[in-house]
Amino acid sequence: MKIPKKILIIEDEKTLARALELKLTRSGFTVKAVFNGEDGIVLLQHEPFDLILLDLIMPKMDGFAVLTILKAQDIKIPVMVLTNLGRENDVKRTKEFNVAEFFIKSNTPITTIVERVRKLLE
Amino acid sequence: MNTNNRIKSTTDTISAKLKILAREKENVRQKLIITARRLALTAKEKEIVRRKLLVTAKQLAANAEKIAQANTYARSLIEVSLDPLVTISPKGKITDVNEATIKVTGVSRQKLIGTDFSKYFTEPKKALAGYKKVFREGSVTDYPLTIRSETGKLTNVLYNASVYKDDKGIVLGVFAAARDYTRAKKANELLAVTAKQLAVAAKEKEDVRRRLVVTAKEKESIRRTLAVTASKLKKSHLTLEEKVLGRTKDLEQIRSKHEAILTSIGDGLVVVDKEGKITYINKTFEEMLGWKPKEILGKTMVDVVPREDMHGVGVSFKERILTQVLGGQKFVVDLTNPFYYIRKDKSRFPASSIVAPVVLNKKIVGAVEVFRDITKEKEIDKAKTEFVSLASHQLRTPLSTVNWYTEMLLSGDVGEVTLEQKNYLEEIYNGNQRMVDLVNTLLDVSRIELGTFFVDSKPTDVVKLTQSVMSEQQPQVDEKNIKLSSSFENNIPMIHTDPKLLRMVLQNLLSNAIKYTPDAGAIALSLSLDTKKNVLLKITDTGYGIPADQQDKIFTKLFRADNVIGKDTEGTGLGLYIAKSIIEQSGGKLWFESEEHKGTVFYATLPLERRKKERAS
Numbered sequence: 001m002k003i004p005k006k007i008l009i010i011e012d013e014k015t016l017a018r019a020l021e022l023k024l025t026r027s028g029f030t031v032k033a034v035f036n037g038e039d040g041i042v043l044l045q046h047e048p049f050d051l052i053l054l055d056l057i058m059p060k061m062d063g064f065a066v067l068t069i070l071k072a073q074d075i076k077i078p079v080m081v082l083t084n085l086g087r088e089n090d091v092k093r094t095k096e097f098n099v100a101e102f103f104i105k106s107n108t109p110i111t112t113i114v115e116r117v118r119k120l121l122e
Numbered sequence: 123m124n125t126n127n128r129i130k131s132t133t134d135t136i137s138a139k140l141k142i143l144a145r146e147k148e149n150v151r152q153k154l155i156i157t158a159r160r161l162a163l164t165a166k167e168k169e170i171v172r173r174k175l176l177v178t179a180k181q182l183a184a185n186a187e188k189i190a191q192a193n194t195y196a197r198s199l200i201e202v203s204l205d206p207l208v209t210i211s212p213k214g215k216i217t218d219v220n221e222a223t224i225k226v227t228g229v230s231r232q233k234l235i236g237t238d239f240s241k242y243f244t245e246p247k248k249a250l251a252g253y254k255k256v257f258r259e260g261s262v263t264d265y266p267l268t269i270r271s272e273t274g275k276l277t278n279v280l281y282n283a284s285v286y287k288d289d290k291g292i293v294l295g296v297f298a299a300a301r302d303y304t305r306a307k308k309a310n311e312l313l314a315v316t317a318k319q320l321a322v323a324a325k326e327k328e329d330v331r332r333r334l335v336v337t338a339k340e341k342e343s344i345r346r347t348l349a350v351t352a353s354k355l356k357k358s359h360l361t362l363e364e365k366v367l368g369r370t371k372d373l374e375q376i377r378s379k380h381e382a383i384l385t386s387i388g389d390g391l392v393v394v395d396k397e398g399k400i401t402y403i404n405k406t407f408e409e410m411l412g413w414k415p416k417e418i419l420g421k422t423m424v425d426v427v428p429r430e431d432m433h434g435v436g437v438s439f440k441e442r443i444l445t446q447v448l449g450g451q452k453f454v455v456d457l458t459n460p461f462y463y464i465r466k467d468k469s470r471f472p473a474s475s476i477v478a479p480v481v482l483n484k485k486i487v488g489a490v491e492v493f494r495d496i497t498k499e500k501e502i503d504k505a506k507t508e509f510v511s512l513a514s515h516q517l518r519t520p521l522s523t524v525n526w527y528t529e530m531l532l533s534g535d536v537g538e539v540t541l542e543q544k545n546y547l548e549e550i551y552n553g554n555q556r557m558v559d560l561v562n563t564l565l566d567v568s569r570i571e572l573g574t575f576f577v578d579s580k581p582t583d584v585v586k587l588t589q590s591v592m593s594e595q596q597p598q599v600d601e602k603n604i605k606l607s608s609s610f611e612n613n614i615p616m617i618h619t620d621p622k623l624l625r626m627v628l629q630n631l632l633s634n635a636i637k638y639t640p641d642a643g644a645i646a647l648s649l650s651l652d653t654k655k656n657v658l659l660k661i662t663d664t665g666y667g668i669p670a671d672q673q674d675k676i677f678t679k680l681f682r683a684d685n686v687i688g689k690d691t692e693g694t695g696l697g698l699y700i701a702k703s704i705i706e707q708s709g710g711k712l713w714f715e716s717e718e719h720k721g722t723v724f725y726a727t728l729p730l731e732r733r734k735k736e737r738a739s
Contacts (some may be wrong), residue, residue, distance in 0.1 A: 013519055019526040026535055084518035087511075087574065106518035106558050110526040111533070 005050040005121045009033040010040035010066060011082070012058040019110060020053060027114050037061030041069055049077055050121055056083040056090060067097040078120055082113070206269070206279070206300045210239045214253060217295055228272035244268040244276065256283045256296050269300070278303050389494040393480070396487050398422050398448055410495055412466035423491070430462040430470060432573060437461060447477045447489045463493065472496045504572065511568040514561045521561065524554045556692065563696050566626070567679065570703045575623070577707070581616040582624065584657055584728065585649060591628040592647065595636060602641045611650040617657055617728055623704045624728070630697040631661050631724050637690050639665035656710065656727035667718035676714070677702045685718065
């Protein structure tokens with residue numbers, strides 16, 4: 001049996017984290033969700049993941065800080081940024097981190113996200 | 123006649139004749155006696171004369187001796203004289219000379235005597251004339267001549283000459299004595315010149331004097347007239363002075379009142395002449411721009427205070443509203459296009475201004491510009507925009523929640539949904555989708571206003587982009603049974619622009635055309651190249667059109683024309699505002715022609731060449 005791919009969701013909006021968790025689990029992935037960047041980094045030290053879904057604006061440690069640490073620790077897990085910010089500066093900053101995908105949550109159907117995840121993990 | 127008678131008469135005649143003869147004989151005899159007596163007398167007289175002659179002869183002998191003595195004396199006197207002396211014969215030949223003459227001519231006595239006297243002078247004719255004058259008048263005095271010696275030496279002399287005669291009064295010759303006056307002549311010449319000059323001067327003086335007399339007369343008459351006028355003037359002057367004082371006071375009051383008003387205006391105020399040169403600035407101008415009047419009066423406003431647009435690009439002289447107003451435009455309000463004025467210290471502030479021409483006798487003689495620092499307004503506006511931006515972002519999270527959960531319900535993730543339930547869920551989903559669009563639009567507007575639109579320009583194929591937008595909206599076109607046609611000029615090159623933003627413009631314009639064209643209408647879309655190196659986009663519809671009285675407001679944020687508000691309730695009034703902003707930011711222009719009930723044509727130009735200065739973020 002094929003080992004399901006593991007996805008880490010770092011998202012402070014619990015209802016959205018839950019929606020993603022439900023949909024992706026249903027789509028056959030193993031999913032873990034944390035609600036701030038700090039928890040995400042801690043988890044990444046202990047468990048291997050195949051993909052990170054990352055929000056940008058979060059308490060304690062925001063998405064940019066997470067990306068900075070990932071880069072500093074040379075953790076090469078692909079990152080999909082899911083945000084509602086979409087401001088030019090934010091888009092530009094994340095691009096510097098070479099993220100795999102950038103979605104505005106309100107503009108993106110959840111099925112599109114699942115399809116994209118599937119493609120990235122194939 | 124008888125013979126007797128004849129004899130008798132003859133005898134009578136003869137006897138008469140005899141008588142006459144006797145008488146004559148007596149007369150002669152008497153005369154002879156007288157003559158005899160006279161002869162006796164003459165003899166006596168003869169004796170007396172003879173005696174007298176004897177006496178005279180003796181006297182003559184004595185005289186001759188006296189004369190000889192006198193001659194010797196005269197001669198020695200003549201020779202001793204220092205003045206050249208000469209005697210000349212009636213024929214003009216020199217008969218005698220003295221030593222002085224020999225000396226002055228340098229010619230010997232022998233050679234001088236017998237020669238023509240006139241040849242020893244520089245002006246022989248004049249000498250001759252003088253000589254003749256002596257003969258005519260008996261003498262001349264101070265007759266000026268110049269003797270030329272053999273060596274060429276010139277001696278100026280004055281001649282005194284007179285004739286000398288024998289005892290019978292016959293002219294024997296001329297005696298001439300000369301006086302050397304070379305020096306005297308020079309002095310005389312000088313005197314003569316001076317005299318002439320004096321004469322001329324005197325004449326001039328006289329002329330001047332006469333003129334002065336005339337002038338004086340005129341002056342006098344003028345003076346009298348003036349005196350009369352002056353007294354009249356004095357009277358009216360006094361009256362006038364009173365009036366002027368009164369008026370000046372009034373004017374001064376008005377002026378200081380105006381000055382106070384101008385100074386108190388919280389806005390910067392500048393008055394320029396018809397060449398755009400500053401003639402007045404108020405206190406606020408000084409404070410706002412840092413210039414003192416003395417530094418800038420007379421200089422060109424457009425040069426002194428440069429203007430920049432939002433992107434820091436200098437506004438050209440031609441585009442300056444001040445220039446346009448001086449060029450004849452009536453009144454220009456520049457409130458909608460924000461710009462910056464550059465201060466003396468090169469710092470800048472956002473400003474808005476109103477420019478009006480100063481018209482005198484139907485001619486533009488200058489312009490007045492009133493401008494204000496809109497930093498505060500901008501700050502408030504920015505705060506508002508930032509609030510909208512923040513709120514919109516916050517709205518996105520619940521919108522995402524509604525979207526995603528509705529989606530999951532619809533896809534049966536939590537169990538089968540009935541058809542009716544599905545319809546309801548779709549309404550929720552579509553409504554939410556509209557809200558998402560609205561939020562996105564609001565965010566676009568706030569980006570435009572905050573200047574944070576991220577322009578990611580790259581070579582873009584406009585034809586492809588347009589076709590893609592058309593196919594994207596094909597469902598709406600089909601739904602209304604609209605005939606959509608397109609034409610693209612060949613060889614439209616790639617242009618340097620942000621494809622996402624251009625797509626937004628195309629979507630806006632095309633969706634507007636579809637929305638505001640009734641069923642079974644027609645829409646034509648074309649792309650071509652214009653003469654000014656632009657791609658020209660043209661979208662023609664047969665729609666409702668824009669009412670003429672609302673055409674000037676159509677690009678205003680949130681404005682929607684009366685005739686379509688009821689027809690389409692989903693419009694936000696933001697689409698054209700955004701489209702115009704994007705096109706203008708990329709250096710193009712957006713405009714339209716429209717007639718109500720007939721349709722509208724929208725035009726947009728997209729420059730082929732890259733904009734010089736692009737806003738990076």
